[in-house]
Amino acid sequence: MHAAIYDIAMWPVEKLFLHRLRRQLVGGACGRVLELGIGTGTNLPYYPDDVKLVGIDPDESFLEEARRRTAALGRSAMLLAAHAEEPPFAERSFDMVIATLVFCTVADPKQAFREVHRVLKPGGLFKLVEHVRVRNSVGARVQDLLTPLWKHIANGCHLNRDTLSLVQSNGFLVESVREYLRGLVIEVKAHRRSE
Ligand SMILES: C[S@@+](CC[C@H](N)C(=O)[O-])C[C@H]1O[C@@H](n2cnc3c(N)ncnc32)[C@H](O)[C@@H]1O
Numbered sequence: 001m002h003a004a005i006y007d008i009a010m011w012p013v014e015k016l017f018l019h020r021l022r023r024q025l026v027g028g029a030c031g032r033v034l035e036l037g038i039g040t041g042t043n044l045p046y047y048p049d050d051v052k053l054v055g056i057d058p059d060e061s062f063l064e065e066a067r068r069r070t071a072a073l074g075r076s077a078m079l080l081a082a083h084a085e086e087p088p089f090a091e092r093s094f095d096m097v098i099a100t101l102v103f104c105t106v107a108d109p110k111q112a113f114r115e116v117h118r119v120l121k122p123g124g125l126f127k128l129v130e131h132v133r134v135r136n137s138v139g140a141r142v143q144d145l146l147t148p149l150w151k152h153i154a155n156g157c158h159l160n161r162d163t164l165s166l167v168q169s170n171g172f173l174v175e176s177v178r179e180y181l182r183g184l185v186i187e188v189k190a191h192r193r194s195e
Contacts, residue, residue, distance in 0.1 A: 003040045003065040022046050027060030031095030036084040037102030053077040084112035092121045100129040103158050103163045112172035122194035129187050133160045
């Protein structure tokens with residue numbers, strides 16, 4: 001999906017719901033922050049000015065739009081083409097990692113979580129918003145049935161990923177989980193466990 005189409009398709013959801021979550025998630029960011037799958041930069045307006053932001057995304061058309069948005073906001077951010085499974089950064093080099101609506105799509109989420117753990121400083125914060133597999137078994141079955149088709153339409157997006165379990169089993173201490181839309185969307189705040 002091209003960046004312009006993505007932004008148009010997401011516009012109603014942003015206006016009705018997501019913008020509040022973004023403000024909440026990103027508004028408290030501080031220090032050196034890595035945003036995974038930054039997309040068209042929809043979170044950019046909500047970052048505090050003093051954040052040192054680095055954003056990665058494998059899709060150049062999305063990054064181009066994120067760069068345009070960064071300039072329009074008069075911000076500075078380092079935006080690079082890279083996958084969450086292979087972020088080209090030193091270990092323990094970020095205070096915070098943020099991801100919104102990304103772990104539904106990454107090809108190898110376990111590897112991406114390992115990398116989040118690697119690049120975060122011990123005790124560093126990992127915050128994400130994600131749509132996930134619902135607990136209701138009928139709803140989850142519908143998600144399973146729709147996912148093969150949806151993956152084709154929406155650039156590999158899975159409707160049925162249990163992202164919270166993946167966070168919990170990959171070296172993070174979950175501090176809070178907020179659920180929205182009957183558990184379809186979660187907001188997670190987790191700390192990197194120190195070895
Ligand atoms: C649904 S969009 C979300 C974009 C943005 N985070 C937002 O909140 O609007 C998913 C994004 O994840 C990116 N993406 C897909 N695979 C990825 C990967 N392996 N690593 C990092 N980003 C990825 C896509 O290019 C796209 O920009």
